Amino acid sequence: MNPFELLKTSASSKARLGRLTTAHGEISTPIFMPVGTAASVKGLSPRDLKEIDAKIILANTYHLYLRPGTPLIANAGGIHRFMAWDRPVLTDSGGFQVWSLKELRKIRENGVEFRSHIDGSKHFFSPQSVMQAQREIGADIIMAFDECTPYPSTVQEAKHSLKFTKRWTQEAMDYLREHPPLHGYPQYFFGIAQGGMHRDLRKEAIEQLIDLNPDAYALGGLSVGEPTDIMYEIADYSTDFLPKDRARYVMGVGTPWNLLELILKGVDMFDCVMPTRNARNGMLFTSQGVLHYKAARYAQMIEEAIDPHCDCYTCRHFSKAYLRHLFNAKEILALSLSSIHNLHFYLRLMEQAREKIENDSFESWAHEQIQVLQQKAP
Ligand SMILES: [Zn+2]
Numbered sequence: 001m002n003p004f005e006l007l008k009t010s011a012s013s014k015a016r017l018g019r020l021t022t023a024h025g026e027i028s029t030p031i032f033m034p035v036g037t038a039a040s041v042k043g044l045s046p047r048d049l050k051e052i053d054a055k056i057i058l059a060n061t062y063h064l065y066l067r068p069g070t071p072l073i074a075n076a077g078g079i080h081r082f083m084a085w086d087r088p089v090l091t092d093s094g095g096f097q098v099w100s101l102k103e104l105r106k107i108r109e110n111g112v113e114f115r116s117h118i119d120g121s122k123h124f125f126s127p128q129s130v131m132q133a134q135r136e137i138g139a140d141i142i143m144a145f146d147e148c149t150p151y152p153s154t155v156q157e158a159k160h161s162l163k164f165t166k167r168w169t170q171e172a173m174d175y176l177r178e179h180p181p182l183h184g185y186p187q188y189f190f191g192i193a194q195g196g197m198h199r200d201l202r203k204e205a206i207e208q209l210i211d212l213n214p215d216a217y218a219l220g221g222l223s224v225g226e227p228t229d230i231m232y233e234i235a236d237y238s239t240d241f242l243p244k245d246r247a248r249y250v251m252g253v254g255t256p257w258n259l260l261e262l263i264l265k266g267v268d269m270f271d272c273v274m275p276t277r278n279a280r281n282g283m284l285f286t287s288q289g290v291l292h293y294k295a296a297r298y299a300q301m302i303e304e305a306i307d308p309h310c311d312c313y314t315c316r317h318f319s320k321a322y323l324r325h326l327f328n329a330k331e332i333l334a335l336s337l338s339s340i341h342n343l344h345f346y347l348r349l350m351e352q353a354r355e356k357i358e359n360d361s362f363e364s365w366a367h368e369q370i371q372v373l374q375q376k377a378p
Pocket residue numbers: 306307310311312313314315316340341342344
């Protein structure tokens with residue numbers, strides 16, 4: 001089943017306009033998905049998420065498997081009921097998280113043995129067990145269990161993760177064919193293409209995936225420490241081989257300007273902890289550039305909003321001086337107000353991108369924004 005409809009491709013770049021249809025709502029692409037790792041976007045309630053009009057959020061299988069346990073979420077009726085969020089959800093498979101555990105995990109032919117980062121307890125993820133966990137969670141979009149290729153990687157290492165990812169993807173799809181969704185609505189399965197920064201292996205990974213025919217395609221193993229130019233180049237190269245009628249998702253990227261660059265290269269979907277994590281550290285993205293609101297020069301700015309062109313709840317009500325004060329006084333409100341702004345900023349940027357693609361003015365606008373957004377804000 002293909003949940004994606006391609007509505008338009010830009011005449012002067014690979015930028016695309018599309019629509020994903022799920023049981024919990026439609027999603028216009030390009031889209032950014034706020035990250036709610038443990039079934040919570042840190043510091044924001046579902047009411048806040050609706051106010052910024054988030055269309056889909058991401059949760060993480062590894063974290064939910066460990067805590068509270070995916071059978072509990074199944075008993076609660078699935079993640080939508082459990083967290084009181086009735087819009088679409090995507091779950092990451094946990095492949096990247098167990099891979100990131102490094103000395104706490106052992107990769108085997110049939111899966112990954114790992115120790116919990118919480119209490120050191122021993123666990124095993126196989127392609128089948130991860131699909132079972134994602135069925136219990138009940139997200140609208142579920143991800144393949146993959147083996148992430150490190151950066152830098154030799155051809156041999158990249159080939160190794162390709163081999164495992166291919167086999168595990170096949171096994172996951174076989175499992176899903178025999179085990180339909182638990183909660184009564186479709187769960188779309190996204191395959192993940194690895195291949196490191198080796199062009200020929202990226203192509204091979206995509207061709208292997210096309211043979212398996214997943215519902216949509218993700219590019220994994222990007223933004224793992226490689227120079228940004230290489231990430232752009234690999235994404236640009238890879239999208240040439242992806243089927244045009246399927247959604248394309250680059251996992252774990254990135255800054256607002258990264259998103260615009262990747263939209264130019266034909267990517268439809270993004271997720272990243274950056275807007276929320278950076279907000280909690282006092283770094284905000286604005287229409288005038290990057291702003292660190294802890295800076296002393298904002299102490300007296302009792303009239304100016306964080307972003308004069310932003311209509312989020314935070315910018316409509318609070319000054320730079322107030323936010324800075326909250327942060328210095330270690331008030332938790334600082335964290336949610338700044339996260340609201342950053343997520344709102346990302347979502348509006350995607351909305352603008354869609355409008356610009358629609359009226360054939362995306363490329364010049366995107367190139368201008370890519371410069372402006374990286375500046376230091378006043
Ligand atoms: Zn704002």
